[in-house]
Amino acid sequence: MKQSWKPGNMVYPLPAVMVTCRDQEIDNVFTVAWTGTICTNPPMAYISVRPERYSYNLIKNSGVFVINLTTKKLVKATDFCGVRSGRDVDKFKEMHLEKEEAKEINCPVLKDSPVNIECKYEKSKS
Numbered sequence: 001m002k003q004s005w006k007p008g009n010m011v012y013p014l015p016a017v018m019v020t021c022r023d024q025e026i027d028n029v030f031t032v033a034w035t036g037t038i039c040t041n042p043p044m045a046y047i048s049v050r051p052e053r054y055s056y057n058l059i060k061n062s063g064v065f066v067i068n069l070t071t072k073k074l075v076k077a078t079d080f081c082g083v084r085s086g087r088d089v090d091k092f093k094e095m096h097l098e099k100e101e102a103k104e105i106n107c108p109v110l111k112d113s114p115v116n117i118e119c120k121y122e123k124s125k126s
C-alpha cells in the first residue's frame with residue numbers, strides 16, 4: 001500500500017555540479033545537486049542554495065554564477081567542495097582547481113570542466 005510522506009526530494013539520482021561564484025575580490029566554488037533546467041526560451045536554469053551557505057550571499061550580491069559540469073577527474077574536488085566552506089578554506093588552492101574568466105559575466109569558471117554555463121541571477125524564493 002502507498003504511504004504519505006512529508007514533502008522532500010524524491011528525485012534520485014541527481015548529478016552534482018560545481019558552482020563557481022565571485023563577489024568583488026572573493027572567488028568560491030561549491031557543490032550543488034539540486035540544479036536543472038527551467039526553460040529553453042528564455043534559457044533559464046536553477047540552483048537551490050541554502051541561505052547558510054557562504055556562496056549564498058556571494059551570488060546574491062554579485063548577481064552571477066557559473067554551473068560547471070563535472071568529470072571523473074573532478075570527482076574528488078566535487079566531494080571536497082561539498083563538505084568544506086569557502087569561509088574557512090580556499091577550495092581552488094586546496095584542490096588545485098585552475099580558474100579561467102567567464103566570457104559574458106564577471107565570474108570564474110573551472111578550466112577542467114568541459115561545460116561552463118554562465119548564469120545571471122534572476123530571482124529567488126527569499
Ligand SMILES: Cc1cc2nc3c(=O)[nH]c(=O)nc-3n(C[C@H](O)[C@H](O)[C@H](O)COP(=O)(O)O)c2cc1C
Binds near residue numbers: 030031033049054079
Ligand atoms: C553531492 C553534494 C551535493 C550538494 N548539493 C547541495 C545543494 O543542492 N544545495 C546546497 O545548498 N548545498 C549542497 N551541498 C552542500 C554544499 O556544497 C556545502 O555545504 C558546501 O560546503 C557549501 O560551500 P560554501 O560554504 O563555500 O558555499 C551539496 C554537497 C554535496 C557533497
